[in-house]
Amino acid sequence: MAPILTSSETAGFINLLSAFLVGTGFGFALEQGGFSSSRKLAGMFYGYDTTVLKVFFTAAIVAMIGSRILSSLDLLDMDLVFHNHYYIGPAIIGGIIMGAGFIMGGFCPGTGISAAAIGKIDAFVFLLGGGIGAFLFAETYPLIQDFMDSGYRGPVKLSAALGLSDTVFIFGVTVIAAGMFWIAEKAEKKFARPDINSEL
């Protein structure tokens, strides 16, 4: 039963090779989705292009449904799949800082890498800034350590917090996403910017 490779039992070389292969697929999918263009990504926040929403939510739903099916067929043990831990304050404040970075830089780290891969110079500069951001975080860590450890709730699932079964929850997210896709298609027409869209 999957996961196939567990870090404790797998040789380092195989583990790193699998990381490289996953990354190759990741970078390919991001670039094919149009995420190598900062102006396309920024369109999400001004309505003239909503590719971000479409790609992001479609991907999340495919992975949710796929993993739910595999786990119900006993092909994937979800207990062995990493669930990120919830620290209330750091998740919220970190998210707000990231959103500010998004609207300034026009990339997130993953899309910045896919854009650098096809030669976008602004993406290289974004990633350089990202390295400085990681350095500043490490250097300021002692100052914010108490905050970083605060509000710990563990690897909780939103479905459980809402008292829903995973299947019902996934169905609900899918319905909401479908509604957002419908709104996004309308928004793209309403906020269309032929001058910008023609250059993307």
Add this chain to the structure above:
Amino acid sequence: MNPYLAGVLLGLVLLGAMVLSGRGLGASGGIKYCVVSVVGTVSQEHAATAEYYSKYFQDGNNPINNWLVFQIMGMLLGGFISGVVSGRLTWKIEKSPKISDSRRLLLAFLGGVFFVYGGQMARGCTSGAALSGMAVLTTAGFVTMITIFGSGYLFAWFFRKNWI
């Protein structure tokens, strides 16, 4: 590629990562490991004494030999292949014609600083915390997604002249 189709492809890659190794996707983590490795090269003393860095160098480990680092190396190859396939390889600074190159690069730099700092705080960025977290239904995943995009809309007005 049609965005919904690209979304399916991205979702399958994420599902593949879960099946293969029980992990999600990540980008900012790989950047962090590269930075930690550079710090270790520049100042062994600082890396050994500062609590934040020292844990990455335990048992003679080199933080560059890390899952997340190899993943972002793969991302560069995958993005490059996609650029070749779709004829999008080109050296350029992409920006609105209304702003200068230097303004675009300054904002790109600052955006990177903010994004990765925030990503370290939230223990993952759009891929590692939001997308991968949502795929396994975690509260952290949904909260991070909502705050990233909500904050983007909140600040969009202030930065509108750079984009529209």
